[in-house]
Amino acid sequence: MDEIKKLAEMLRQSKDTLVLTGAGISTESGIPDFRSPGTGLWTRMDPMELLSRPALERDPVGFWRRVEPMFRQMAEARPNEGHYALARLEKAGLIRGVVTQNIDSLHQKAGANVVLEVHGHLRSVYCPGCGAEEDMPAFLDRVAAGESLQCRCGQIFRPHVVLFGDQLPECFNTAWRWARVCDLLVVVGSSLEVAPVCWLVPEAKRVAIINMGSTQCDYLAEVVIRGRAGEILPALAAAAGE
Ligand SMILES: [Zn+2]
Known part of the structure; x- marks a missing residue:
């Protein structure tokens, strides 16, 4: 798919890529999006x-x-191909790490090392x-x-x-700093409806979005790919040559 090739090229060009994940990456691991x-x-x-x-x-x-x-x-729950593909991209030095809204630890279980768990x-x-x-x-x-x-x-x-009514953890400030300095932010499996995580997106210089449905920030993205993370991310990792 041309959009995957385009995003793979953006990944290769970027010196500092951050990935932001939401519930959509874990639905293929059998965790329903509780929203x-x-x-x-x-x-x-x-x-x-x-x-x-x-x-x-x-x-x-x-x-x-x-x-x-x-x-x-x-x-x-067990990680799926989407989590494994992101862990491979991190090991290959193509992404700095993952900021996740998920609380399921599936990025770490897939082998990722740099994970900011902004919802705990x-x-x-x-x-x-x-x-x-x-x-x-x-x-x-x-x-x-x-x-x-x-x-x-x-x-x-x-x-x-992080419960509704709680303060966000300290790592959210790190996520904020990283979003501001990164060359590319890739959003995966989030409709970006939950503040303040969605506020990270306009901070990034370049944005790409991989999600099943439309998101609040599609208008900010150079590439929008509609599809399942478990299919798109392995194809992206292969195209980027991880
Ligand atoms: Zn006690």
Whole structure:
């Protein structure tokens, strides 16, 4: 496809390329985009309500019971060809790294080293009182078994996920700096509807977008490729000669 060749050429020309990924790259790993209604076991609830800081603070035990199936499915998912292709591009020195809105760790599982997780991750939980940490899988087993979710200090553990109402983590500032200095930003699998991540896009000198549907920033992109990340990214990596 001509557009893939064009983007491969842009990649080769660029001395500093950043990739921004969203839920669309993980749907092929069996993780539904929780913003598209009507599918999956957790979409009976509004994610803005389900994954909100007020919901966690109001009823932490109920919060954990509701999110447990969703977190478990994400934590057990496997990377797909799109994640592997990005990891190869990083190893080949063709991209600096990935800024991701996803919390599923699939970039790292595919072998990526430079990943800015601006919405957090699911590898562990922490205590907001004393900072103690626990592995997520063991903690989810405690939730499923109805055991105590309290830290030794008495507070209830919370996820390292950025909830609605939380501040963004420090790595968002790094993502912002990198977007401003990069030659090329490649958006993959995001409709760019979620602020402030979507604000990174106008900062970049050149923009390319790979997504199934249209996005808020298509007008900023020199190349827009409609398709599945698991097909487009391996073809792009091959065309760029990784
Ligand atoms: Zn504690």
